[in-house]
Amino acid sequence: MNNKLVLVSITDEEYLNIIKVLLRLDIYYSELNIKDNKVYFKVNYEDYKNLKKYFTNIKLEKRLGLDGIISFIKKHYIILISFIITYGILLLLSNVIFDIEIVTNNNELKRIINLYLEENGIEKNKFMKSYDELEIIKKKILEENKDTIEWLEIERVGTKYIVNLTERVINEEKIETSKRDLVAKKDALILYLINKNGTSIKEVNELVKKGDIIITGDIIKNEEVVDRVDAKGEVYGEVWYTVNTTVPYKHIDYVKTGEIVNHIYLDIFGKKFTLMGKYDTKNEIVTTKVLLDKPYLFFKVVKEEKELYEYVTHTVTYEEAYEEALKRSERVINEKLSSDEYIIDKKVLKINKYSSKIEIEIFYKVYENIGEYREVTPEVVN
Amino acid sequence: MLNNISTYLKNEEYRVTFLKYGLHVLNYKSLIDINTNMIIFKIDNKLFKVNGKNMILKKMDKKEFLINGKIESVVINE
Structure with a gap:
């Protein structure tokens, strides 16, 4: 026995007559509605077949439930199959390398x-x-x-x-073929000089200007240049710097809060659709990672790891600002120096004290490598 | 569904419930007469007469039925 529910309609028939027939035949129904001279209700399919004997204007409007779905598919199978095939072809072609x-x-x-x-x-x-x-x-x-x-x-x-x-570009090793001199790369007072090859022009405790030759590649004998070699040596001197530093009494630091927010979203053609963890702030450092990206899917799943920061305001006294200025100035000098170079001495030349900041000017004497090699261009003899 | 479970568990003899849009009757014995202004039904040995306007029998089952419409009065005759 087919107990599937169907929706039926009876046209041009009195509602009461219909009810009386239903009562007489012991037919149970539900969802009875009267609309536009039609009476709609739901019954079993078997009862519907029975009712056909009593009502000529009875019509099966729709099958319900799973039966209804199967009926729909049977009725429209051509369109459904076409749709599935078309979608399949589209999906296939969009994943082919053209x-x-x-x-x-x-x-x-x-x-x-x-x-x-x-x-x-x-x-x-x-x-x-x-x-x-x-x-x-x-x-x-x-x-x-x-x-x-x-x-x-x-x-x-x-x-x-x-x-x-x-x-990748690989630079070929340059082979020195031309001669060279050792010259001063800065103005300085020579404190240390070692001549390994060539003739020394300058000596320790001599002042040199930038570009002055310290060791020449010319070999001089009896006041004549008898040979040319590559000058080689080491020269360290006292170099002078002036550093100006400004330190405000109030400044703001970025401090990590330790909080990390994970924002996971779908990327669909460049647009973001949040799945979880949306958090908007300017105080963050973001690391992005793609969790899912398949050629047959039209979306990507992306995770953003947001490390949060907060602003912290610091206020310092004049003395603290002064110490900070000294530290910063020294840092500026030290950053330029290598391991064999150092600050010989320093002197504060000027302090400007304002309501919101302090400015200081410091003079430094630095022990530094002042030598550099310069190619010698051959003289043109007419 | 909860109502059905409750009814099954409680095993009530009958129940007549006034609803906003009509009347619900459970465990009736038989429907005697029906029209848009009056419905008569029997429960045990009692005769129920429902008076109203534009009443339709929205749903009918072996044990219950539902009336939609304007219910004016229900008279019980023993």
């Missing part, structure tokens, strides 16, 4: 990259690769071409792959 572009002027490199791509299944009229597969291929190409490729990226744009790369 074009590959390698962005470089180096034809040889282009040819090599093409071979790698073909070897790994990336060629026209084949299927697109997933994000993970692309990463593996990219790593492989970079590892096997360390000498020629600095950086490589394979980007998917629609049904096309664009390969961007940067060639």
Whole structure:
């Protein structure tokens, strides 16, 4: 017995007559409605067949439940199948590689990259690769071409792959062939001088200006230049600096709060749709990671890790600002110096005290390497 | 559904419920007469007469039925 529910309608019949027939036949129904001279109600399919004997104007409007769905599919199967096939074709075609572009002027490199791509299944009229597969291929190409490729990226744009790369440039070692002198790179007072090759022009405790020759490559004998060599030596001198530093009495620091907010969202054609953890603030440092990116999906799942900061205002006294200014000035000098260089002495030249800040000017004497090599251009003899 | 569960568990003899839009009757014995202004039904040995306007029998089942419309009065005759 078919107990499936159906929606029926009876036209041009008195409601009371219908009810009386239903009562007489012991037919149970529900959802009875009267609309536009039609009486609608839901009954079992078997009862509907029974009622057909009593009412000529009875019509099966709709099958309900699972039966209704099956009936709908049977009625519209052609359209449904067409839709499924069309969608399937669209999905298929959108995951086929129609074009590959390698962005470089180096034809040889282009040819090599093409071979790698073909070897790994990336060629026209084949299927697109997933994000993970692309990463593996990219790593492989970079590892096997360390000498020629600095950086490589394979980007998917629609049904096309664009390969961007940067060639590695190896600088050849420069072989010194011409002669050179050792000259002063700054104005200084020479404190330490070692001559390893060449003739010394200057001595310790002599003042030199920038560009002055300290050790020359000319070998002089009897006041004549008998030979030219590469001058070689070490020279350290006392160099002078003046540093101006300003320190405000109030300043603001960024301090990590320790709080991290994870924002996970769907990226659909460049637009963000939050799944969880949306948090808007300007005081954050964001690290982004792609969690899911498949060629057959039209979206990506992305996670943003936001490390939060807050502003903290600091107020200092005059003495603290003065000490801070001294520290900062010294830091400026020390950053320029290497391990064998140091500050000999310092002197505060000027202090300007304002309501919101302090300005100081400090003079430094620094022990520093002042030598540099300069190529000697040969003289043109007429 | 909860009502059905409650009815099953409680095993009430009958119940007549006034609703905002009509009347609900549970465990009736038989429907005697029906028209848009009056419905008569029997429960045990009692005769119920429902007076109203534009009444329709919205739903009818073996044990219950639902009347929609304007209910003016219900008279019980023993």
